Amino acid sequence: MKKLILLFFIFLNQIVVAQDTVISLDQVAQKVKETNYSVLENAQRVYQAKETINFSKRNLLPRLNFWNILKLPFDWASAIDIVQDLAPFLVPNNWFRVSESKLFYLAQKEQYRALWANEVMTSKLLYINTLRDIDFLSLLENQSRQLKELIDIVETRAVFGEVPPQVLKFLKIRKLEVQEDIRSLETLVFEETKALTYLMGLPQETKLRLQSIQLPNVEDLSAISFDTFIFRAIDNAPEINQYIYVKEALKYVRKEAYFSFLGSSTTSRGISSGVFNNIPIQDGLGFGLGSSIRISKSEGQIIDINKQATTEVIKKSLYVLVNNFNSYIENIDNQNERFKLAEENYEVVKTQLILGMSLDPIEILESIQNLFDASISLTNYKYEVVNTVEKIKRSIFNEDYSKKEGKLETLLEGVN
Numbered sequence: 001m002k003k004l005i006l007l008f009f010i011f012l013n014q015i016v017v018a019q020d021t022v023i024s025l026d027q028v029a030q031k032v033k034e035t036n037y038s039v040l041e042n043a044q045r046v047y048q049a050k051e052t053i054n055f056s057k058r059n060l061l062p063r064l065n066f067w068n069i070l071k072l073p074f075d076w077a078s079a080i081d082i083v084q085d086l087a088p089f090l091v092p093n094n095w096f097r098v099s100e101s102k103l104f105y106l107a108q109k110e111q112y113r114a115l116w117a118n119e120v121m122t123s124k125l126l127y128i129n130t131l132r133d134i135d136f137l138s139l140l141e142n143q144s145r146q147l148k149e150l151i152d153i154v155e156t157r158a159v160f161g162e163v164p165p166q167v168l169k170f171l172k173i174r175k176l177e178v179q180e181d182i183r184s185l186e187t188l189v190f191e192e193t194k195a196l197t198y199l200m201g202l203p204q205e206t207k208l209r210l211q212s213i214q215l216p217n218v219e220d221l222s223a224i225s226f227d228t229f230i231f232r233a234i235d236n237a238p239e240i241n242q243y244i245y246v247k248e249a250l251k252y253v254r255k256e257a258y259f260s261f262l263g264s265s266t267t268s269r270g271i272s273s274g275v276f277n278n279i280p281i282q283d284g285l286g287f288g289l290g291s292s293i294r295i296s297k298s299e300g301q302i303i304d305i306n307k308q309a310t311t312e313v314i315k316k317s318l319y320v321l322v323n324n325f326n327s328y329i330e331n332i333d334n335q336n337e338r339f340k341l342a343e344e345n346y347e348v349v350k351t352q353l354i355l356g357m358s359l360d361p362i363e364i365l366e367s368i369q370n371l372f373d374a375s376i377s378l379t380n381y382k383y384e385v386v387n388t389v390e391k392i393k394r395s396i397f398n399e400d401y402s403k404k405e406g407k408l409e410t411l412l413e414g415v416n
Contacts, residue, residue, distance in 0.1 A: 029400035035201025103249035110238035
């Protein structure tokens, strides 16, 4: 019976282990592109935009509307409706809508590209920050061990009356505070892991285990220049490219206004119908043409303003990233020196305490806290460099951000 119970627990343990999903930073991007909920939803919108082009093209072909045919014997004015049904290709605005649909589709693709790039970056940064918190947790556990060592030493000396009892209580209180910090950080790591699970589109029952990454030797890195990246960042920015396509589509809206006297288009603008809804286009020949043209020109100026503002935001972000990267490199020696001094000071205090020298409890605690703070600061520096490099890659669409998104390509297969 005992053997059966033992086998059952071994089997149960194997099931739990089998449920763990080990993932590396390199796998995060691919997982987000394939199963992230926002990416999947936006891919469907791009698919709809592509289908809207086909709808607009097919709407140029003759169609049959029985109600218009039935009206014809009673109302000869309905012959115009028959022309719209049998020869929609004779209405210029129907052709313009086809061209608009193509440009809206391209703009939608750029929006999609920006979305999945942002989701990939968010997920990778969350992965990196979770690893950083795991390292912080390790440092806290190490601090807890250091406090335990000192408490053991002080307890031994307190027995012989060499150390006041308040010193021992002081150290024990600090150890309990560190244990609470450990609990809080463990909770944070758990929440971050679950958030990463969601971003990758995995079930929440999945237990993620993150592979560690190789942190850079910051002192071996070289400073970078803003001019090295800015042109690539601007040229590859989907946030800017979408305005180019929308501005091009605006030309066809203006043509619709000019040719409105030949009939309005029977084709909806489809997925991007809200883009130019504020531009009034009269149905027929009238005196509103001038206003429609002026409003469309004003809309073009708004697009130009937004495009320029987006360009400046990208430049500002890149300036900040480059400055931060160079700042970390310039100050890494200070961080290394701080850690070295804190470590040496802790060892000196620990040795003095072992040798029975009289020490102020505040001095003991400060030596431990200084070493912990220096360790945290140095580790944080290295992770911030990794984060900054990842953001620069997103800005210039390098590595994971330069690859095609396979899920969308599969979705668009067969859509001409």
